[in-house]
Amino acid sequence: MDAHLVGGSINVFWDTMLYFVYMKKTLLIVVSVCLLGVGLYLAFGKDDTAADQSSNKQPKATTQSNHTSSSAAPTELFIGNANAPIMIIEYGDYKCPKCNDFHQKAGKDIRREWVDSGKAKIIYRPYPLFGEDSGLALYASFCAAEQGKFTAYHDTMFSFMWDNYFSKSNFDATTQKLFSPERLGELAGEAGLDAAAFTTCAGGRTHATAYNLTVDKAASDSVQGTPTLIIGGQKIVGPQPYSVYKALLEIESAK
């Protein structure tokens, strides 16, 4: 790059700045104040996610293993070994297309590389967005966890939505009422659960407190959409390539 080009680039930059300074002084001041505010917030603003993450390092779940049934009512929904060192919090909805997109792609890689090997666990938290039946399906997750088969139920629900609707680009399904306690019972039966017990549980209010408490955690974690994952206190919004999650998981595993 010769001197003429370098000098030309400096002139372009300077001319542009001069234009804004003289012609748009007020705008420049406003933009500068806004940028300063954003910078101060990023530098010194309270990190709600990190604070909440630290308080979640010891979740209050009484069901420690997803693979064994427990007589204690579940308060958290685990995928993988509940004693795994790395915690991944996932906010999702079974009827959410992008949640399913994550589940079909990066989610499977995370399960294979990190969860199945015992290096990480996923805490799945309901974030109902698509109608009352969406909330019902998420509430019923606790019924599945009560039988020690939340993972199977979780995978069956996402597979159901993918195979029947999202793989065919039928996104209108998210506004349709798809789930009732009886329908959920049928799907739970396909997942290997006791369908009758599950249906009874899904139609009741046994786990209402646990469900509402987990949903409320979305507010403290500043969740604004799904899927949202939290790894090491860092929030990742939207379905990202597996390499993004892998980088954060490797940072966490190095701690």
Added chain:
Amino acid sequence: MKLPLTVKLKIACRNTLAIVCTKPLYSLLTVAAAISMLTIIIWSLNYQLVGYILTNDGLSPLQKVRFFSYGYEALFSSFDSFLSVSIISLSFLFGINIAVLTYSLRRKIASTRATGASGLAATLGILSSGCAACGTSLLGPLLATLGATSLTAVHNIGAAFSIIGSLLLLYSIYKITLQTQTKNLT
């Protein structure tokens, strides 16, 4: 004498190509602005994560650069192909718009309407990614409540924003380059 639209379009295209393709400085500005816009679109929802990675002492500069490159994978994995193409198009047009806008500002050819269109287009571009990543999860139920019956359309709202942004940028480029004096380009 009022020129026909086809003649105006030809003039605008010729001026745009003359600015962006024949002047290395403006070519560089086009590419830099396009990449910047694409990066902002991809990472707009996760700006806190960006800050964490940038300030993480445990990562080398190369690892940090590599992390940002992962975001571009989302164009081909997390976004459907139509949305990806629309986002890339918008970023490219944004780059061209910045180059021709800078050129016109240097020559004091002010165009408030074009500048406004540029700003609005950039905003829509960033929103398109937000909608693509998870905004449909929020917009879908909201619009369904308001009476929208086709969630397929809502699902494509990210692409719609990108397309509208691209059209605004095309309008901005057209207005700016039409005012550029041909003799200044020789």
